[in-house]
Amino acid sequence: MAHRSPRADGLRNRARILEAAGQAFAQDGPDVPLDAIASRAGVGPGTVHRHFPTKQSLLTAVVAARLGRLADRGEQLAADPDADFYEFLAELAGEARHNLALAEALGGPASVEADEAGQRLAAALASLLSAAQQSGSVRPDLTVGDLHAIITGALTMERRLPPDRHGIGLQVVMQGLRNW
């Protein structure tokens, strides 16, 4: 009486929308019509709006989910003294390669202010970076901000490379990051 259990279809549809929006944003960028997401999820446009009052809130939710997973992985690696900085970079690139929205989120200022996951990821990245710098495997004059821009650029490269050339952009950037 005080509270009622949430309805099963409500939760199911919310998950469907999140899933569909994830695919749609990844494929077509942030400008996909909401109706396209709705029909992809098999629900009406009104349903989308009820779960996510504004388009931005939907985008934020989607990106936050992806970012959260990445942040988890980053924290995990940051805690491991044997972790390889470059390995994380490669994983990041693999994730973002086929995800337009995620790639943009990683670069834009939206990631920082967007939510808590972005900050966690940034912190993990900073920790990984300074460890790599102390071990001498990354040039010491690089700041975290530099790194963000560089990662964004590397992701741009990878997305523009044909499938049979994947990895070469990242390889070039990594080579440039090492001490010389």
Add this chain to the structure above:
Amino acid sequence: MAHRSPRADGLRNRARILEAAGQAFAQDGPDVPLDAIASRAGVGPGTVHRHFPTKQSLLTAVVAARLGRLADRGEQLAADPDADFYEFLAELAGEARHNLALAEALGGPASVEADEAGQRLAAALASLLSAAQQSGSVRPDLTVGDLHAIITGALTMERRLPPDRHGIGLQVVMQGLRNW
């Protein structure tokens, strides 16, 4: 009688529009309203449409002009046996840093099929690249396509870097491009 000289105001307005569109696209990207360009040029929206029947044609004209200058410079350097490959890269970055539309054009497939200037630029780049590879200053396994993607990524980096860190992204990429 057979033909009449073009009117002075017509040519003047066309030039104004091209100039205004160049600034507008560079600052705000390809999505600026046509009316914004019109008011910036000090003409009516109808005038813009008469000179450039579609928005795409205006964008193409603007990009082609910029691309043409870059292609000229590229061909000039390609003809000079002492020319430095990395110097051209730096010039390219300097141009594209404050030019959103140009940067996107350099990366997207639009540059190739867009017009003849893009192809000239690509050819000059290819010539510069193979010369640098033969002299041993660039890793030999890189293709021209790779280079395009890499340049696009480097431009992305530079645009995301704060002013006091400009150049570091390019520096990293260049270092990665060298033989190792």
Add this chain to the structure above:
DNA sequence: AACTATACGGGGCGATCGCCCCGGTTAATA
């Protein structure tokens, strides 16, 4: 099984933007 809160779907409003037309004006020619 009856009840009620919650969710669903589709249609519609308002704003934005690209594109185009039309009446008035201006520059080039004779």
Add this chain to the structure above:
DNA sequence: TATTAACCGGGGCGATCGCCCCGTATAGTT
């Protein structure tokens, strides 16, 4: 200076999209 073709400006049409409302159906509670 008279003529005429080209150009100018602003207003408007149609399409798109985000956002929201409301009548109906359904899931959870008693």
